[in-house]
Amino acid sequence: MSSPASDSASTSPSTTYPSTTTAPTEAGVAGALEAVLSDQQAGWLADARARVSAAPTQVGAVFPAVRRSCGAGLLPSPDATLSGWTVDDAARALLLVDVARAGLPPDDLAREVQDLYRYGDAAERRAVLRALPLLDAVLGDRALPVVTDALRTNDTRIVGAAVGPYAASHLDADAFRQAVLKCVFVGVPLASFSGLSERADAELARMLADFAHERIAAGREVPADIWLVLDRFPEAVETAGLREELSSPVPERRAAAQRALAGHDAAVAQEG
């Protein structure tokens, strides 16, 4: 174990982890939506928001109809915190902001969020996950069960939406490392993983280097984005014995090691 401090911190469920990752803002979401909704769509959303503001428990009835009423395309926005968001994600996030603002006690808000996720289809679940940073001030870590459920799926849309700023702030050290490994495993790009540069540690590097070694031993590809972490912990690469694989008697293993370490060189060149 590399970091006793963070490990002991992880036993406290209410810990918030330091992260410089920027989170989406309500103004950013609303602005991006305004630019893309037709008058009819904007009218529907205004009505829905008024309805939810007046009676927050109505959100469950409104939530499934968002996509049909506002659209489902990618949300065009120069705002990097909204990268990959769709129009329905954004509209649903604003409805959740309204629920949070309607004065529900935090535990009731958490239950509403969990119900929307529990009874949501894949698109609704993705929207709930993406909206969590906007609710963080009220929710604290109360929505963590939603994130951990999402991280148990193999649906890359759900996993990718789960590893945003909220997860970066609230997952404990073990869960954070497992989330990174899960992304590598199912093919969610690490470039979109919030808080990775702040929270990556030597233990995560060891796990990723072992994963790379297992892939090389099988003659398989190693995703290049693991070098986002491994480059900062070169001792993990040495300890895992990746370089020794370059002289393996098995040709497939030698070739896989060459390809994997070439990914490393490319990443270094890109940084340089």
Next chain:
Amino acid sequence: MRIFDPHIHMTSRTTDDYEAMYAAGVRALVEPAFWLGQPRSNVGSFVDYFDSLLGWEPFRAAQFGIEHFCTIGLNPKEANDPRCVEVLDLLPRFLAKDRVVAVGELGYDSMTKEEDEAFSRQLELALEHDLPVLVHTPHRDKAAGTRRTLDVIKEAGVPAERVIIDHLNEMTVAMVRDAGCWAAFSVYPDTKMDEHRMVRILQEHGLERMLVNSAADWGRSDPLKTLKTGRAMLEAGFSDDDVDRVLWLNPVEFYAQSGRLTLEDESIETGASATFQGSSVLRGARDN
């Protein structure tokens, strides 16, 4: 040949089937909620199943370039089990979802009083949610069951053009067409209907409001029966346009009545991170 399979139970099929279906031209399908072979013993079993039809299965299909939609309903067989009937109270929650393009499969298995009640209640739900209906006809006493089905639909006030009556054969096709409903045929390896009988029915009754499906599930069945029927049509002298009408345009026309048939949906992400080789379906199956 582009193919829309309007009735197939992919939950029971393998990724080999998805690959073969894509290669055959299948680009979209509807998976009706139905019986799983092993009877369910509680409502939670349905909830997980419906969630899967709205979550995991469309994701799995998308990895293979196929758009997945579903129908939601309590099937007639399990409508007879009091432990399952309570699922009717939960249906509105699922009928509100985007990828649900009809209520179904409904209808009769043994034509019991319980089946009658579940059928009528779900026809009301279809009207409330402005959704079309997919009706299963019984395997035993099919003609009588089909006649009773058409009566119940008429009484409920569901417009005939918004109803599919499925698993038809030579004995039941005429009454369904006379009633104005869509006529669907499940082409099976050796039971309900085969592709050559199917061609004769199309020659006799025309192509309008006709649907061909594989109804492939956990039993002996073939997800490529749509393709094989298309080939049999061509061999019998039907044109490419005729085949396209039956295997693509007709199912699109029917399910588009839901207002929720969003083909080439941008929401299905099949980008670089989810290609065949990189897919978590393939990798997950191998590594988990």
